Amino acid sequence: MIAPQLSAALEDWLAQGRARRGLATKTSEAYRADVAAFLVFLARHNGGAEGTEALRRMASSDLRAFMAHERERGLSARSLARRLSAIRGFCGWLASREGFDASVALSARGPRGRTRLPRPLTPDAARDMIDAVETDAAEPWVAARDAAVVTLLYGLGLRISEALGLRGAQSDLPATLRITGKGGKERVVPVLPAARVAVADYVRLCPLRIAKDGPLFLGVQGGQLSPRLVQRSMERARMRLGLPATATPHALRHSFATHLLAAGGDLRAIQELLGHASLSTTQGYTAVEVGQLLDVYDKAHPRA
Incomplete structure (x- = not known):
């Protein structure tokens, strides 16, 4: 059970995300589920529903207990990292509004998942x-x-x-x-x-x-x-x-990204074509060898 005060705050945070950052409906729903899962756990962990005071008094051990609980439920490292990202965003926003220290939540880092390399077709x-x-x-x-x-x-x-x-x-x-x-x-x-x-x-x-x-x-x-x-x-x-x-x-x-890059396509241009917010994501979509990547970089940034 989430305290009404926190439930209302969560909806305010999501509404601001939709209004200011154009948060998509599915993304907003995922964030709601992620933060709600944590708030429910925290209430049970502390013996009952609490308001913002629970977040004010939150310790690193509370977050570690939550992460252990989620992993035991079968949540993948990647999903847990996304869940922690939503928790950090909400706690940071609420701390700014309510005037408390959210450093415990903001410094939380989840387990690193193994990067699964994509396998494009020839x-x-x-x-x-x-x-x-x-x-x-x-x-x-x-x-x-x-x-x-x-x-x-x-x-x-x-x-x-x-x-x-x-x-x-x-x-x-x-x-x-x-x-x-x-x-x-x-x-x-x-x-x-x-x-x-x-x-x-x-x-x-x-x-x-x-x-x-x-x-x-x-x-x-x-x-x-x-x-x-x-x-x-x-x-x-x-x-x-x-x-x-x-x-x-x-x-x-x-395959689209890999073949473009292998043919000498610009990594930034491919990033735009794929709609990736981060260049590192685009690099993860490409399966060319390091030598080919370096050739592209050399063409884009020739040395004197």
């Missing part, structure tokens, strides 16, 4: 994947639809949610697309001719009405296409091609 495998998906479905329009989605993932570096979030009004793809990604962050991506052709083929073959204010990619019942159907199509394709289980829709996004 350029040939990526092209083979698109071809295999296109020949998978019995209905020509469904085959064209799935091929168009996969082409957008690889050719534009879109997340599957971003591709399936396109609207009917965008069916005639322009030279550039404005994409709203995670956290409401907008970016502009150039549209390759191959992607424009793939989407046009799908629209031409689709027997269903694609409303301008509705989803561009439709399921057979006329609703928005489910990400799971695209995943299944790729699963069948990769089995036929003998590709590993890591050949997923998101792997095509990895």
Whole structure:
């Protein structure tokens, strides 16, 4: 049970995040769950619901107990780090408003999770994947639809949610697309001719009405296409091609970044195309060798 005073403060913090930083709904919900989990634990840990006084008197041992509790529940190191980030943000904001020292919360650091290196497809495998998906479905329009989605993932570096979030009004793809990604962050991506052709083929073959204010990619019942159907199509394709289980829709996004960088693309430009807030995240999406990375840096920053 969270004390009403803290519950109200949490909602105020989230409301300010949405108003001032454009916090996306899903992000706001995740932050609420993260902070609420901690406040519930802290109340139980201290023997009952308390207000801000519980945060004023919080010790490092309280945070360590919370982290141990979450790990015992099976929370991954990465998820725990995200949860601690939300807790730090809330406690820092509340401390500033209420006038108390939040150094215990602000100095909290979670366990380091093992970085999972992405496994992009080779350029040939990526092209083979698109071809295999296109020949998978019995209905020509469904085959064209799935091929168009996969082409957008690889050719534009879109997340599957971003591709399936396109609207009917965008069916005639322009030279550039404005994409709203995670956290409401907008970016502009150039549209390759191959992607424009793939989407046009799908629209031409689709027997269903694609409303301008509705989803561009439709399921057979006329609703928005489910990400799971695209995943299944790729699963069948990769089995036929003998590709590993890591050949997923998101792997095509990895491949987009990796192949651009390997061809000499600028890391900062690729960061913008992917919509990453941090350059280090973009580096994690690329699987080229260190020597290739250094070549790119040398070209961007030639020595005298």
